[in-house]
Amino acid sequence: MRGNLAGGVDGRPVTTLTTSLLIDAPLGSVRRVLGRTDVWTRTARAAGARAEVAGQRVGGLAPLRDGDLIRVRADRAHQVRWLPSRSLILRVRTDPAGLPSLHLVAGPVTELVVELTAEPADGGTLATVTVRAVQSPGSLAGVLTPLLRRRLFAAGRLLLGIALLAAREPLIVVGGCVIADGAVLAARRTTPPDLAGKWELPGGKVDPGETERAALVRELAEELGVTVAVGDRVGPDVDLGDNVLLRCYRCEIVAGSPVPTEHDAVRWVRAGDLDALDWLAGDAQVIGHVRGTLNRRGVIPPDDQ
Numbered sequence: 440m441r442g443n444l445a446g447g448v449d450g451r452p453v454t455t456l457t458t459s460l461l462i463d464a465p466l467g468s469v470r471r472v473l474g475r476t477d478v479w480t481r482t483a484r485a486a487g488a489r490a491e492v493a494g495q496r497v498g499g500l501a502p503l504r505d506g507d508l509i510r511v512r513a514d515r516a517h518q519v520r521w522l523p524s525r526s527l528i529l530r531v532r533t534d535p536a537g538l539p540s541l542h543l544v545a546g547p548v549t550e551l552v553v554e555l556t557a558e559p560a561d562g563g564t565l566a567t568v569t570v571r572a573v574q575s576p577g578s579l580a581g582v583l584t585p586l587l588r589r590r591l592f593a594a595g596r597l598l599l600g601i602a603l604l605a606a607r608e609p610l611i612v613v614g615g616c617v618i619a620d621g622a623v624l625a626a627r628r629t630t631p632p633d634l635a636g637k638w639e640l641p642g643g644k645v646d647p648g649e650t651e652r653a654a655l656v657r658e659l660a661e662e663l664g665v666t667v668a669v670g671d672r673v674g675p676d677v678d679l680g681d682n683v684l685l686r687c688y689r690c691e692i693v694a695g696s697p698v699p700t701e702h703d704a705v706r707w708v709r710a711g712d713l714d715a716l717d718w719l720a721g722d723a724q725v726i727g728h729v730r731g732t733l734n735r736r737g738v739i740p741p742d743d744q
Contacts (some may be wrong), residue, residue: 440471442578443608453571453572453573453575454571454572454593455572456570456571456589456595457568457569457570457660458567458568458592458595458596458599459565459567459599460565460599460600460602460603461562461564461565462565462566462599462603462650463562463563463607464564464567464603464606464607464682465563465564465682466559466681466738467526467680467681468526468559468564468606468610468645468681468683469557469563469566470537470538470557471494471537471606471607471681472602472603473555473598474502474503474537474538475500475501475503475605476500476501477500477647477739478501478598478601479501479503479598479688480606481601482594482597482598482601483533484593485598486513486597488512488513488593489511490507490509490510491717492507492508492509492570493507493508493509493644493693494512500645500655502537503531503533503539504528504531505531506531506532507530507531507691508530508544509530509541510527510528510529510708511527511528511529512526512527522562522599525547525660526545526546527543527545527551528543528546529543529544529546529553530544536621537636538553538557540552540553540554541553549573549720550571550572550573550680551573552570552571553568553569553570553572553576553595553634554568554570554571555567556569557567557576564598568595568599569596570594570595572588572591572594572623587633588590589720593634594724607682609683609684610644610645610683610684611644611645611651611654611684611686612643612645612683612686612687613642613643613644613651613652613654613658613685614639614641614642614655614687614688615640615641615642615655615658615687615726616639616673616687616688616729617665617667617690617691617692618689618690618732619692619743621709621710621733622733623707623708623713623729623733624641624663624697624705624706624708625705625706625708625716625718625734626639626662626704626705626706627639627665627699627704627705627706628641628702629701636717637717637719638706638716638717638718638719639722639723640660640725640729641658641662641663641702641705642650642654642655642659643661651686651688652669655688655690659669662700662701662702663699663700663705664670664695664698665696665697666692666693666694666698667690667691667693667696668690669690670688670689671689671730671742672688672689672691673685673687673689673728673729674723674724674725674727677721677724685721685722685725687729709713710729710730712735713726713729714726725742
């Protein structure tokens with residue numbers, strides 16, 4: 440990791456800091472975690488501050504979105520002296536692959552930009568954080584320049600360290616093999632564009648601190664408006680690439696009727712009709728195990744919905 444102090448802009452002092460780290464994880468995994476909300480909030484907490492992203496669920500794996508606002512303020516419990524009493528407010532801009540950069544909206548410096556890059560390298564992915572700060576002469580920020588420089592540099596190192604740990608951990612996606620009367624529930628995707636129209640077992644990502652079964656209960660409530668009981672695994676882990684694993688579980692609905700909120704259609708599918716659907720590549724690897732589960736139950740399913 441390295442850092443340097445640059446010249447000036449219109450007579451104002453400019454600090455440019457660059458920190459890099461080789462992360463032994465795939466490029467896609469590193470890019471994903473660098474864009475995750477919880478990685479940025481954890482970094483702020485490790486630096487003795489608090490970061491809040493407008494509209495994001497606390498602790499979730501949601502990615503930062505273009506236009507999101509992040510508010511960073513001192514954590515009173517740590518009595519941080521380096522962050523002035525007023526907050527830093529940063530606006531997120533994302534590149535086409537979702538990698539964020541942060542741009543100052545309000546704070547103790549005239550201009551602050553945090554940029555990220557992630558490139559393939561021997562042994563993994565080279566991730567770099569570049570911080571560029573322009574400060575006004577004679578202001579309180581000018582007095583704090585050396586301390587701010589050290590803290591910004593340290594925050595960059597913390598971000599990459601947390602990203603390293605997060606990128607090494609597999610991201611678990613859970614799928615629900617929801618069975619009723621001998622049929623399994625399939626849901627048709629609408630996003631992203633290259634996956635629209637394909638079918639999947641409904642589910643989603645496991646959030647930090649959440650069990651896989653709890654995540655599946657939450658996801659099916661959010662996606663379909665149903666309450667489910669989660670049973671045994673169906674099939675083995677499926678490697679989706681970039682350190683993402685799909686794990687499927689048998690589920691039964693205990694309350695509600697499935698109504699899609701994130702898909703454009705749901706359908707109850709008999710064992711003999713499974714191959715007629717255009718499944719997502721990962722789900723297709725589980726369908727043989729789903730068929731075996733349905734055949735063992737041997738009950739006539741209801742009409743398709």
